[in-house]
Amino acid sequence: MTCGGEPVRPLRTSFRITLVDVLATFADPTLQGDHVTAHGQIAEPPDLDQLQRRAVASRLPDRDEGIVVCENLVRIYQAEGVEVQALQGLDLAVSQGEMIALVGASGSGKSTLLGILSGQDVPTAGSAEVAGHDLLAMKRRDRLDYRRSTVGFVWQQTARNLLPYLSAAENVMLPMTYTGVRRSQRRARAEELLDLFGVGHCRNRHPDELSGGEQQRVAIAVAVANEPQVVFADEPTGELDTATSDEIFAVLRQANEDLGVTVIVVTHDALVSEQVQRTVRIRNGRTTTEVLRRIATDEDGVEARAAEEYAVLDRNGRLQLPREFTEHLHMRKRVRLALEADHVGVWPDASAPQAGPDAEAGTSPEAPREASPGASPGA
Numbered sequence: 001m002t003c004g005g006e007p008v009r010p011l012r013t014s015f016r017i018t019l020v021d022v023l024a025t026f027a028d029p030t031l032q033g034d035h036v037t038a039h040g041q042i043a044e045p046p047d048l049d050q051l052q053r054r055a056v057a058s059r060l061p062d063r064d065e066g067i068v069v070c071e072n073l074v075r076i077y078q079a080e081g082v083e084v085q086a087l088q089g090l091d092l093a094v095s096q097g098e099m100i101a102l103v104g105a106s107g108s109g110k111s112t113l114l115g116i117l118s119g120q121d122v123p124t125a126g127s128a129e130v131a132g133h134d135l136l137a138m139k140r141r142d143r144l145d146y147r148r149s150t151v152g153f154v155w156q157q158t159a160r161n162l163l164p165y166l167s168a169a170e171n172v173m174l175p176m177t178y179t180g181v182r183r184s185q186r187r188a189r190a191e192e193l194l195d196l197f198g199v200g201h202c203r204n205r206h207p208d209e210l211s212g213g214e215q216q217r218v219a220i221a222v223a224v225a226n227e228p229q230v231v232f233a234d235e236p237t238g239e240l241d242t243a244t245s246d247e248i249f250a251v252l253r254q255a256n257e258d259l260g261v262t263v264i265v266v267t268h269d270a271l272v273s274e275q276v277q278r279t280v281r282i283r284n285g286r287t288t289t290e291v292l293r294r295i296a297t298d299e300d301g302v303e304a305r306a307a308e309e310y311a312v313l314d315r316n317g318r319l320q321l322p323r324e325f326t327e328h329l330h331m332r333k334r335v336r337l338a339l340e341a342d343h344v345g346v347w348p349d350a351s352a353p354q355a356g357p358d359a360e361a362g363t364s365p366e367a368p369r370e371a372s373p374g375a376s377p378g379a
């Protein structure tokens with residue numbers, strides 16, 4: 001399979017959350033800021049050494065349960081009496097400690113998915129679990145705690161990530177205010193994170209005194225301030241030039257590797273998506289293909305990055321064939337399947353008009369064996 005390219009759009013046009021949501025994400029009038037955690041206790045945040053030890057521990061075996069698991073996820077919007085099916089039975093599993101890219105054409109459902117996973121929106125049906133939280137069953141109060149402590153976000157629009165009247169350090173301290181971290185600890189952790197991400201010298205500057213790249217570094221520090229388990233980044237490099245994009249991506253990778261946080265990045269930028277080990281493509285509200293990247297060594301011992309594209313197979317055995325394949329072979333409505341020793345053959349319906357070139361050339365089998373559930377390869 002080859003990687004089909006999506007048109008690259010320089011800017012996202014649809015965002016539905018405003019600056020007010022920066023505060024709304026964390027603020028809850030029922031909490032007493034400085035003193036009380038979501039559970040009524042004073043929190044003692046770990047220092048960076050402890051976080052790094054945890055990160056290493058989290059990379060040890062047994063991380064394959066999936067920290068993010070979506071099954072058959074459906075989100076239907078009602079717009080002027082018309083139903084829009086933004087997610088149409090989406091499946092996704094992300095392992096703890098992974099960093100993946102989500103790609104897809106405009107309108108394919110990426111933001112809708114991120115909105116659900118980040119606890120800002122509720123799906124219509126299906127299941128979605130993040131770090132053991134059931135996002136369909138979650139109560140309002142739990143959802144607020146979840147947004148404050150379990151997940152972090154970085155948006156494309158720098159103005160959406162940072163409050164303009166707070167300094168960089170104050171912006172990083174803000175989320176900790178709402179989880180009850182003491183002021184001195186908030187400041188220490190904010191300064192550690194700003195140093196870690198290369199913007200320690202900007203701690204007393206306000207967002208309008210920072211470059212776009214510096215603002216996004218601070219935004220990543222804000223996103224990880226409360227030690228979330230997963231960070232969602234929606235086009236975090238969309239407003240930046242290529243060199244700065246690379247730097248910001250490196251900072252996200254640093255958060256992933258040094259702090260052990262799982263990172264899910266939505267991007268239109270092929271250069272960004274090529275830097276992760278797994279890129280998941282969404283089409284029409286479903287995950288369709290995944291590109292897996294690894295370092296391959298040839299017979300001369302030369303290492304090179306290899307990328308292979310896979311179709312996503314859901315629990316019911318459904319997969320979506322890439323449009324360019326079906327169009328090339330004139331596959332419509334139905335195809336013939338054959339179970340072979342180590343693969344499944346898919347042929348165009350020879351009885352249909354304009355069957356594909358292979359079928360016309362007689363390369364499809366005369367009578368393919370029926371693919372029976374439970375039949376083992378080579379049986």
Ligand SMILES: Nc1ncnc2c1ncn2[C@@H]1O[C@H](COP(=O)(O)OP(=O)(O)OP(=O)(O)O)[C@@H](O)[C@H]1O
Pocket residue numbers: 012013014077078079084085086104105106107108109110111112113
């Ligand atoms: N609040 C809403 N009301 C009605 N329809 C919506 C709403 N939000 C999104 N949609 C529709 O749902 C579909 C998926 O939208 P979504 O924003 O998730 O796509 P996307 O892949 O993030 O696109 P983009 O890359 O342009 O941001 C689109 O058809 C969109 O018009």
